[in-house]
Amino acid sequence: MTRDEVEIVLIAAAWTAGAGAVGLVASRLIARRSLRWLLALVALVAVGGVVAGVIGTANAMFLSGHDRQVVLLVCLVAGLVAVFFALVVGASVVRGSRTLREDARRFGETGEYAASPAGPAEFQALSTELARTSAKLKESRGREQALEHSRRELVAWVSHDLRSPLAGLRAMTEALEDGMAEDPARYHRQMRSEVDRMVRMVDDLFELSRIHAGVLQVSLQNVDLGDIVSEAIAGADPVARAAGVRLGGSVEPGATVTADPAGLTRVVANLVTNAIRHTPPDGVVSITGRVVDEAVELSVSDACGGIPDDDLGRVFDVAWRGTSARTPEVDQQHGTGAGLGLAIVKGIVEAHHGVVQVRNESPGCRFLVRLPV
Ligand SMILES: Nc1ncnc2c1ncn2[C@@H]1O[C@H](COP(=O)(O)OP(=O)(O)OP(=O)(O)O)[C@@H](O)[C@H]1O
Ligand SMILES: [Mg+2]
Structure with missing residues (x-):
């Protein structure tokens, strides 16, 4: 690079930096205005920088007066075209943002967001995000309605x-x-x-x-499953006898689980009460317990004749009960008949991070509780 060229670069850099600084101040002033003006300012600063560089180098006698005149004229035209172009692009960006705002407003009013994938990538990403939020809201609204119902x-x-x-x-x-x-x-x-x-x-x-309310307290202890099951059998025996139901069970020796003893007793009692209640005289209700990979499995099977497939998914619902008439004909030993027993079972089992399931198994159905050890 010759000395002259270095000088030209330095002069141009200084003058264009000045134009840039003015542009920066101007951008601060219009920071809250429409994006359209910011884009026009960018075009103006770009052309202004060239103009400043030309004036600076002309002052330092690197350009003749005539050349300067020509270049400035060219810059003026280029500047006008650039600003016009920036305004056109800006208008389309503004249109995109207006559409997005309109969609968001409608989202606020109706709770439904219809994504219109148009405009720059950022707007599209925002629109996709809003659509996802809308789907999540819809889902939780549905859950809330079901709960309220x-x-x-x-x-x-x-x-x-x-x-x-x-x-x-x-x-x-x-x-x-x-x-x-x-x-x-x-x-x-x-x-x-x-x-x-x-x-x-x-x-x-x-x-x-x-x-x-999620405030169920489980005080975890090492519990012998065999003890829980024999207590449940002893407690339910008079009821089973009165109903003519044969009650029995077996637990793998040494099967223990970390659980709340009172909660677990209640789970077994509710399941056994139901099983006896739905088993005809001479039927068998059996309770078994065993250890299966990192969990204990407790099962209560009866001879109820099977639960209709449509009802299998509902037995754990609060206040759901099989008979359509909601008049309790339940006697002393058979719970309250309010349809709360299995909902309580599910709540307690889940508070122990376990799962409870039901399936039909001839001649009746089997309730399976699986608790992590
Ligand atoms: N072992 C079972 N065999 C057949 N059906 C059952 C059995 N256990 C429950 N069900 C059905 O599921 C329904 C709900 O049971 P759940 O224990 O929640 O309520 P409930 O026994 O009717 O009343 P509660 O337990 O509050 O006294 C019962 O009404 C019954 O129709
Ligand atoms: Mg019950």
């Missing part, structure tokens, strides 16, 4: 289930009060059993609400 159903059913025994109790107390009861002792027994059932139902509801 089941909550409303639960309140309706439970209030119905509480109202009928309460009406019975009122009738019995009135009869006792008026001295119309023929066998007061029987009335007292019946009242006691109704009250017990309602107390258990309220307990179940309380347990369920704790499960749903």
